[in-house]
Amino acid sequence: MSGAAHEIERVWVLTAAPAIPAGSPTWRIEQGYLPEHGLDADQFAEGRIRRIQHDDGRVECLHTVKRGSGLVRQETERTIDAATFERLWPSTQGCRIRKIRHRVQHAGLIWEVDQFLDWPLWMAEVELPSEATPVTLPPWLQPVAGTEVTHDPRWRNHALATQGPPTQPKG
Numbered sequence: 528m529s530g531a532a533h534e535i536e537r538v539w540v541l542t543a544a545p546a547i548p549a550g551s552p553t554w555r556i557e558q559g560y561l562p563e564h565g566l567d568a569d570q571f572a573e574g575r576i577r578r579i580q581h582d583d584g585r586v587e588c589l590h591t592v593k594r595g596s597g598l599v600r601q602e603t604e605r606t607i608d609a610a611t612f613e614r615l616w617p618s619t620q621g622c623r624i625r626k627i628r629h630r631v632q633h634a635g636l637i638w639e640v641d642q643f644l645d646w647p648l649w650m651a652e653v654e655l656p657s658e659a660t661p662v663t664l665p666p667w668l669q670p671v672a673g674t675e676v677t678h679d680p681r682w683r684n685h686a687l688a689t690q691g692p693p694t695q696p697k698g
Contacts, residue, residue: 534593534602535658538682541649542673545640547629554628555580556641559619560688575685576607576615588612593685597678598658624688633665640668646692650682 558577574592581587588611591604625644630637640651651668664672676682681693 535655538652540673551631560622
């Protein structure tokens with residue numbers, strides 16, 4: 528795997544679908560979480576696999592390991608081929624999510640807005656260059672921005688895939 532990087536990310540549960548600005552790229556994502564121990568000798572013992580279908584029809588497959596919780600986490604990611612994804616996909620049964628991701632550039636940041644296909648759930652996240660980066664919600668997101676759940680592990684994708692959404696955010 529490539530070296531680990533830090534991911535600095537803030538996350539919100541939305542109260543409804545936002546008015547996504549026209550022309551924003553949209554990805555269809557399927558992701559599954561791998562068992563904690565010993566899938567095979569290919570170093571796929573943890574983390575998630577993800578298949579992204581881009582607007583232009585291109586398909587990208589990734590293996591990602593994230594560690595930590597809250598605002599700053601460690602992330603290691605590598606590209607895998609479609610055959611490897613297909614071979615590993617059955618081992619994620621019962622630990623999957625499907626979503627449509629809208630990527631919107633605003634004020635020098637990329638906002639990712641996810642519509643989950645298995646629940647009536649919308650979430651928004653923004654990856655930041657540093658912990659001190661100020662965040663102002665974009666005008667198109669403000670009317671539907673609910674509770675910030677950055678520090679609530681129940682709203683991480685892994686928790687959603689294994690337990691479903693909690694009834695409401697803390698706070």
